[in-house]
Amino acid sequence: MTRGRSPRPPSALIPFAVFGVLLFSVPLIGLLVRAPWSRLGTVLSGPVVTQALRLSLISSVAAALIAAAIGVPMAWILARVEFPGRALVRGLVMLPMVLPPVVGGTALLYAFGRRGLVGEALYQATGIVLPFSLWGVVLANVFIATPFLVLTVEGALRNLDPRYESAAAVMGAGRWRVFRRVTLPMIGPSLAAGALLAWARALGEFGATITFAGSLQGRTQTMPLAVFVALEQDRDVAIALSLVLVAVSLAVLVALRNRWWGPS
Amino acid sequence: MHGPTRSAIAVLGALLVTAAACTDDPGAPGSQPLLVFAAGSLSAAFEELGAAYEAAHPGVDVQVSSAASSFLREQILEGAPADVYASADPENMEQVTEAGMARTDPVVFVRNVMEIAVPAGNPGRVTGLADFADPNLLIGLCAPQVPCGIFGRAVLEAAGIEASIDTSEPNVLFLITKIEAGELDAGLVYATDVASSELVEGIAIPPEWNVEAEYPIAVLTGAAHPDEAAAFVAFVLSDSGRSILTGYGFLAP
Numbered sequence: 017m018t019r020g021r022s023p024r025p026p027s028a029l030i031p032f033a034v035f036g037v038l039l040f041s042v043p044l045i046g047l048l049v050r051a052p053w054s055r056l057g058t059v060l061s062g063p064v065v066t067q068a069l070r071l072s073l074i075s076s077v078a079a080a081l082i083a084a085a086i087g088v089p090m091a092w093i094l095a096r097v098e099f100p101g102r103a104l105v106r107g108l109v110m111l112p113m114v115l116p117p118v119v120g121g122t123a124l125l126y127a128f129g130r131r132g133l134v135g136e137a138l139y140q141a142t143g144i145v146l147p148f149s150l151w152g153v154v155l156a157n158v159f160i161a162t163p164f165l166v167l168t169v170e171g172a173l174r175n176l177d178p179r180y181e182s183a184a185a186v187m188g189a190g191r192w193r194v195f196r197r198v199t200l201p202m203i204g205p206s207l208a209a210g211a212l213l214a215w216a217r218a219l220g221e222f223g224a225t226i227t228f229a230g231s232l233q234g235r236t237q238t239m240p241l242a243v244f245v246a247l248e249q250d251r252d253v254a255i256a257l258s259l260v261l262v263a264v265s266l267a268v269l270v271a272l273r274n275r276w277w278g279p280s
Numbered sequence: 281m282h283g284p285t286r287s288a289i290a291v292l293g294a295l296l297v298t299a300a301a302c303t304d305d306p307g308a309p310g311s312q313p314l315l316v317f318a319a320g321s322l323s324a325a326f327e328e329l330g331a332a333y334e335a336a337h338p339g340v341d342v343q344v345s346s347a348a349s350s351f352l353r354e355q356i357l358e359g360a361p362a363d364v365y366a367s368a369d370p371e372n373m374e375q376v377t378e379a380g381m382a383r384t385d386p387v388v389f390v391r392n393v394m395e396i397a398v399p400a401g402n403p404g405r406v407t408g409l410a411d412f413a414d415p416n417l418l419i420g421l422c423a424p425q426v427p428c429g430i431f432g433r434a435v436l437e438a439a440g441i442e443a444s445i446d447t448s449e450p451n452v453l454f455l456i457t458k459i460e461a462g463e464l465d466a467g468l469v470y471a472t473d474v475a476s477s478e479l480v481e482g483i484a485i486p487p488e489w490n491v492e493a494e495y496p497i498a499v500l501t502g503a504a505h506p507d508e509a510a511a512f513v514a515f516v517l518s519d520s521g522r523s524i525l526t527g528y529g530f531l532a533p
Contacts, residue, residue: 122457125458125461125463126461129461129462129463130418130462130463131461131462131463145418147458147463148418148446148447148463226449226450226454227454227457230420230446230447230448230449230458231423231447231448231449231450232445232446232447232448233448235446236447237448241450244450245423245425245448245450246425247351247354248348248350248351248354248423248425248426248450249350249425251354
């Protein structure tokens with residue numbers, strides 16, 4: 017905090033804000049109350065949890081990196097290049113945010129599955145089968161999470177003061193150099209926030225993953241999948257798993273908040 | 281900012297009005313909803329049972345919610361306002377009755393057996409359970425926590441086969457979808473799933489290894505309309521109900 021005093025909100029906002037906070041915190045408290053604290057150690061040290069956590073971390077980080085690699089170029093073009101059908105392209109890119117993830121997973125299956133539109137050629141040429149593999153999990157995560165990064169970065173690019181880039185260009189920097197030396201550093205915080213959002217979305221991904229990549233302990237069973245399957249049999253295990261997921265996500269979101277969501 | 285904000289609110293408002301206008305059943309004001317929780321394998325049969333029941337009882341709206349029996353059980357134990365529960369195994373039903381959540385004694389209304397399902401044309405050239413040990417084939421089962429996964433594993437164990445499994449799907453609908461798409465070479469599902477899909481072929485399992493599933497049904501204590509629920513259960517057990525069920529490949533109890 018660099019400001020002296022924080023401002024007082026208009027009082028009409030307070031009850032709504034309090035209600036909102038309750039809406040998010042009460043379910044979490046419910047989870048904590050039901051948690052099998054005495055069994056927690058045993059439950060969490062089992063191979064199901066450690067393997068699922070490992071797979072979740074690998075696939076979500078990989079998905080966030082890939083989302084950045086394809087999301088930034090898409091955001092740049094969507095924000096700055098006028099071309100026919102731009103609204104349609106933007107809609108397509110944003111679609112996974114609103115589609116039920118299971119629909120996304122099914123679409124992926126018919127596109128990249130062993131018998132899919134593209135997947136069949138890939139399988140014939142290389143023998144690679146994406147479903148039921150960790151790459152399948154990553155692909156499902158990328159599909160679902162990338163829109164969050166595109167949305168964030170496109171917003172930042174639109175709000176960028178164009179004078180810096182123009183100045184760099186006037187001084188003789190090529191387009192790539194301007195992008196790398198001026199644009200990227202200026203949208204850095206938004207890119208980081210977008211990547212973080214994409215990572216968090218990927219970490220919690222369930223529907224597209226189960227539909228496209230299946231679920232096998234140690235190969236494709238990420239934390240959300242393990243929670244869902246555990247729920248069928250042992251609620252304690254499901255709650256314990258959920259707590260780990262909550263703790264990891266919350267820790268990252270809180271720790272990075274100050275650094276990445278602008279000054280505060 | 282005013283323009284976009286206002287038009288966004290206008291669009292959302294228009295959606296809300298449209299949604300309110302498209303109620304499920306505009307011709308039946310005050311229709312009674314009857315919420316039936318049915319195991320995933322019962323999904324298609326219960327949709328038809330529901331439609332037949334609605335036709336015979338105007339004013340009743342049968343809503344079938346299908347998922348793995350264990351998942352439905354968990355929802356019931358957590359207080360879901362379901363009227364009827366039809367489980368794919370006695371164990372899940374037992375947990376519901378033991379928790380005092382069943383209003384009537386469970387009655388077995390159909391039986392089912394397991395079968396090998398392969399995509400149409402059998403691209404993996406699967407001939408029997410022995411192929412489930414082939415690591416080059418993509419093999420799927422249901423998760424070991426749900427009935428079809430428990431039965432599938434019991435079949436493999438009875439046959440003495442160490443299966444090379446590529447996925448444990450959360451319920452039989454997920455599993456059959458992946459077999460239909462040709463993404464899996466084979467899986468163990470209910471005979472009824474094979475009967476109701478045009479995109480898969482079935483390979484029978486020798487009876488000495490096969491497992492028979494019994495499906496119990498009961499009215500729940502949480503039922504908002506217990507009489508209507510009991511009447512629906514009676515319909516499921518009736519001759520006309522049974523003929524619908526056997527049409528989907530189920531065996532009479």
